[in-house]
Amino acid sequence: MSEGLQLERATDGTLHRVETVGLYLFPCVAMENSDGSEQIGSEQSHVQRRQQVGRLEREEAFFQFVNNLSEEDYRLMRDNNLFGTPGEISEEELLSRLQQVKETSDSEPRHEESGGQEEQEDGYNGDSILDLLNSVRRTGNTTRSGHRGNQSWRAARTEEGEQGAEEPARPHAPVEPEGHEADREMSMETSEVEEVAVVMVPEPEPLRPETPPVISPIRATGGQEAVAQSRTGLGFAPREAAPRSIWTDWTGCPGLAGHAPAGTGGRQLQDSAERPGQAECRGARSPVGRVGAGARRHPAAGGGGPQAADRRLPTITLDLQVRRVRPGEHRQRDSIASRTRSHSQVPSDTVQYESERAGFRRTFSRSERAGIRTYVSTIRIPIRRMADTGLSEATSVALQTVIRQIMTGFGELSSLMDSDSSDSSDSSQGPNLPADATEAPQNPATAATAATGGGPNPEVARTEERSRGTADSREGRAGLRRPVSLEEPGTLPFLRLAHFFLLNDEDEDQPRGLTKEQIDNLSTRSFGGGDALKTCSVCITEYAEGHKLRKLPCSHEYHVHCIDRWLSENSTCPICRRAVLAPTNRESVV
Amino acid sequence: MQKNTRLKRELQMLSTEPPPGISCWQCEGQIDDLRAQIIGCVNTPYEGGLFSVEIKVPERYPFEPPKMRFLTPIYHPNIDNAGRICLDALKLPPKGAWKPSLNISTVLSSIRVLMAEPNPDDPLMADISSEYKYNKQIYLEKAKRWTEKHAIQRNKGLEETEEGTSEGKLGKTKPACRKREALSAEGHQDDSKKACL
Numbered sequence: 001m002s003e004g005l006q007l008e009r010a011t012d013g014t015l016h017r018v019e020t021v022g023l024y025l026f027p028c029v030a031m032e033n034s035d036g037s038e039q040i041g042s043e044q045s046h047v048q049r050r051q052q053v054g055r056l057e058r059e060e061a062f063f064q065f066v067n068n069l070s071e072e073d074y075r076l077m078r079d080n081n082l083f084g085t086p087g088e089i090s091e092e093e094l095l096s097r098l099q100q101v102k103e104t105s106d107s108e109p110r111h112e113e114s115g116g117q118e119e120q121e122d123g124y125n126g127d128s129i130l131d132l133l134n135s136v137r138r139t140g141n142t143t144r145s146g147h148r149g150n151q152s153w154r155a156a157r158t159e160e161g162e163q164g165a166e167e168p169a170r171p172h173a174p175v176e177p178e179g180h181e182a183d184r185e186m187s188m189e190t191s192e193v194e195e196v197a198v199v200m201v202p203e204p205e206p207l208r209p210e211t212p213p214v215i216s217p218i219r220a221t222g223g224q225e226a227v228a229q230s231r232t233g234l235g236f237a238p239r240e241a242a243p244r245s246i247w248t249d250w251t252g253c254p255g256l257a258g259h260a261p262a263g264t265g266g267r268q269l270q271d272s273a274e275r276p277g278q279a280e281c282r283g284a285r286s287p288v289g290r291v292g293a294g295a296r297r298h299p300a301a302g303g304g305g306p307q308a309a310d311r312r313l314p315t316i317t318l319d320l321q322v323r324r325v326r327p328g329e330h331r332q333r334d335s336i337a338s339r340t341r342s343h344s345q346v347p348s349d350t351v352q353y354e355s356e357r358a359g360f361r362r363t364f365s366r367s368e369r370a371g372i373r374t375y376v377s378t379i380r381i382p383i384r385r386m387a388d389t390g391l392s393e394a395t396s397v398a399l400q401t402v403i404r405q406i407m408t409g410f411g412e413l414s415s416l417m418d419s420d421s422s423d424s425s426d427s428s429q430g431p432n433l434p435a436d437a438t439e440a441p442q443n444p445a446t447a448a449t450a451a452t453g454g455g456p457n458p459e460v461a462r463t464e465e466r467s468r469g470t471a472d473s474r475e476g477r478a479g480l481r482r483p484v485s486l487e488e489p490g491t492l493p494f495l496r497l498a499h500f501f502l503l504n505d506e507d508e509d510q511p512r513g514l515t516k517e518q519i520d521n522l523s524t525r526s527f528g529g530g531d532a533l534k535t536c537s538v539c540i541t542e543y544a545e546g547h548k549l550r551k552l553p554c555s556h557e558y559h560v561h562c563i564d565r566w567l568s569e570n571s572t573c574p575i576c577r578r579a580v581l582a583p584t585n586r587e588s589v590v
Numbered sequence: 591m592q593k594n595t596r597l598k599r600e601l602q603m604l605s606t607e608p609p610p611g612i613s614c615w616q617c618e619g620q621i622d623d624l625r626a627q628i629i630g631c632v633n634t635p636y637e638g639g640l641f642s643v644e645i646k647v648p649e650r651y652p653f654e655p656p657k658m659r660f661l662t663p664i665y666h667p668n669i670d671n672a673g674r675i676c677l678d679a680l681k682l683p684p685k686g687a688w689k690p691s692l693n694i695s696t697v698l699s700s701i702r703v704l705m706a707e708p709n710p711d712d713p714l715m716a717d718i719s720s721e722y723k724y725n726k727q728i729y730l731e732k733a734k735r736w737t738e739k740h741a742i743q744r745n746k747g748l749e750e751t752e753e754g755t756s757e758g759k760l761g762k763t764k765p766a767c768r769k770r771e772a773l774s775a776e777g778h779q780d781d782s783k784k785a786c787l
Contacts, residue, residue, distance in 0.1 A: 059595060512684060537691035538652060539592035540599045562592065566653055566690055570683060574690040577683075 061091040066561055067526070067546045069098075074548075076101050078564055079516060513569040518581060522567075524550045524560055537575055538562035554578040593651045597621050600693050609699045614645070622647035626658075626698050630741065631706040635733035636664070639741025643701065644673070645694060655680050655688035656697060665729075665736035667708040667719035676714040677704055 066074065066083070077083055082097040527534075527543040535542050536549075536559045543549065548560040556575045558566075563574070571580050598621070604614045614626040624645035630636025642661040648654045658680060660673035668676040678687035679697050713719030721729040 055594075538596075540596050540693070541592070562690075569653065572683065572689070577687075577689060 058090055062089060062094070063544070063547065065091050065094050067548050073098055073102075074560070075516070075520065078561065083561060512571050514567045514571055514580060516568075519550075519564055519567050522550050522552060522580070524548055536562055538566060552578075552580050554580075593647065593649065594621060596652055596693075597647060600695065603693075604695055609695050609702075611702055612695070612698045614694060614698060617644075622649075622651075624656075624694065625661075626694075628698065628702050628705065630737060631702065634706045635730045636705050636737050636741065639664075639737035641705075641741050643698065647694075652690040652693070655682060655686065655692075656694055658697065658701065663736060663740040664705070665718060665733040666705060667710050667713045667715055667722050668704060670714045674714065675701060675704070676709075676712060677701060 062083075069077065077094075077098055080097075080101050082094070082101060083089075525548075527545055527547040527549055531543070533542055534557070536557075538558050539562050541559070543559075549557045550560045550563045551557045552563070552573050554573045554576050556573050558574070566574055567580060572578060573580060601614070601616060601621075601624075608614065611629040611631065612626060614624055617623040617625045624647065626643040626645055628641045628643060630639040630641065640662070641664055644659045644661050646657040646659075648657065658675055660669055660675065663671075663673075670676075677697075677700060678685075679692055679700050680686065680688065682688050708719075708722055710719040710722045718729065718732075721732070
């Protein structure tokens with residue numbers, strides 16, 4: 001393939017350096033180059049040309065790579081959002097990612113065995129977390145994966161209700177992060193959240209050894225204990241007020257504004273610097289089984305009255321998210337997740353995250369990423385939940401609060417997504433976001449830690465993140481869906497949240513996307529040389545030999561990687577809008 | 591995913607075979623920040639006007655619709671004071687009708703059609719909409735006045751600022767510039783009133 005392409009180019013003469021670029025790209029390049037050369041200085045055009053050529057090379061490599069992937073590998077990578085943007089990711093990177101994913105999945109076969117269906121669902125969530133986030137943020141839609149996540153969430157919730165009644169406040173004992181089952185964790189987590197709302201008695205008991213400390217920083221500090229206590233002791237009474245109070249607080253603390261979690265922590269710090277200490281005293285023994293960001297914050301809240309409750313609510317929410325996230329990722333990935341967590345515990349890890357952000361694309365392969373993703377997924381869940389729940393329930397208020405908090409915490413993420421660097425593609429953004437999310441939860445913890453006397457490093461990291469987030473958020477939030485740009489860093493998270501909700505309310509109808517299974521059931525083929533020239537209407541690129549195409553029931557064809565992405569969020573053909581699935585199965589969309 | 595590749599192709603197509611009455615170019619070298627100009631259709635109150643449209647291409651394009659907004663004030667039932675456009679193709683399904691097989695060119699064309707054929711049943715500006723429905727003469731006059739005031743005058747100002755930036759670019763703006771010159775020659779008025787934005 002590359003050979004033929006080279007020849008072509010040489011004939012053309014416009015591109016000297018192109019080697020592996022696909023033919024289909026060629027005309028475009030040539031045109032641009034000629035345009036540029038006419039009007040722009042030769043230097044500039046040279047640079048541009050070089051960049052374009054490089055990009056085209058990578059694009060071609062990308063397509064080749066995708067086309068050469070086996071079905072399984074393709075799915076694996078797609079589901080994990082490992083395909084970056086064509087032209088921005090080198091083949092080597094893709095390869096390394098693929099290998100990494102494979103390793104990951106291989107390393108935890110036991111989960112698969114035991115996991116069964118559940119596993120699938122979880123994996124599902126984890127896989128499309130990025131997609132979900134994106135879709136949630138922009139569309140308010142729940143992706144298929146989101147859908148599932150939602151369902152499971154609800155189920156968990158129900159369980160919670162029961163559990164909560166049975167065992168009111170249970171502080172988590174400090175448990176080893178490893179060895180938990182995702183499912184369990186999920187339900188546990190959820191239940192925990194509920195518990196928080198319900199339970200009034202602060203008894204620090206090690207009920208959940210299974211829950212791994214997602215965010216390790218807490219552990220180090222006495223804050224952990226405090227967290228557990230706070231959880232138990234939290235009353236819901238102030239919940240309603242909580243959001244507002246939080247808001248205010250946030251505004252008040254510009255420094256913390258960066259992330260919700262951080263903000264919470266910061267708030268606590270601000271409000272009562274001593275609180276952490278108080279919490280510790282009380283709940284000194286409660287172990288930090290769960291490392292939820294919320295838990296960390298709680299320490300402060302534990303002792304407090306209504307204020308504390310307010311804080312707690314947010315905290316709780318965070319915990320849920322975090323936990324949720326983990327399960328969502330994959331049981332298979334559990335090991336990764338745990339690794340990530342453990343890493344996060346160490347201050348140095350935080351640093352790692354940051355660096356990741358800076359060069360998210362490349363760092364994607366790192367284990368931390370997986371953890372990050374998980375976090376992201378968590379976010380989603382709350383949102384849906386919110387939509388579903390409505391305000392009527394007593395819990396719903398709490399939930400809302402929680403959600404808000406979560407959102408706040410992850411507000412940064414959304415901002416990052418929006419304001420991403422010009423080059424980064426969506427997929428590349430995804431990793432970034434997750435990283436941020438991870439950080440966010442961590443940060444709060446860090447803050448708590450710091451308050452309690454934790455290491456200084458985390459603090460620094462937080463600060464950096466904050467500043468970054470603020471900048472990002474300020475940048476371009478023109479779109480309706482995007483969070484409003486705030487001048488005050490402190491207010492940012494909240495505003496974003498509000499926006500978020502508004503947006504979600506607008507179009508949170510139903511998950512419209514197809515599930516992976518549904519997508520995979522659609523037929524595929526390879527574009528053959530004998531076929532007439534056709535163009536994928538998603539990327540406006542002509543098919544080349546060997547390209548993998550997917551054919552929808554309406555006979556329209558697209559690149560596999562093009563249509564899969566669309567179908568993950570929509571269920572209609574991009575050309576004729578015909579529903580891809582039979583209407584019986586899912587409500588037809590438009 | 592294919593955002594950049596696709597955008598390049600679209601820009602290519604826009605420059606080689608622009609849809610009637612529409613020109614579109616990159617804004618200051620940013621591939622996801624485009625500007626377009628729409629010439630008001632003949633026999634509409636927007637005739638003779640040049641309407642600038644800001645186009646922001648989201649990261650997830652083409653899986654998400656481009657964001658378009660009128661920079662030039664326009665008196666139209668489906669376009670609000672901030673320039674936001676009520677058009678199904680600019681929204682994702684199920685509420686909207688965006689699909690990846692649409693592109694910037696087609697969306698701009700449908701905006702131009704929308705200008706000529708307002709949809710008062712899906713109003714963004716309720717008062718203008720009812721005016722359009724029940725008092726069309728007044729609507730026509732007002733729309734025409736707005737066009738004269740903003741769409742024709744503004745061109746002068748725009749020309750100066752935009753020409754500097756667009757000149758250096760890919761020459762795709764040239765036709766637009768010429769049009770603008772012609773138009774501004776017709777409507778020789780001061781550009782003192784471009785405060786509308």
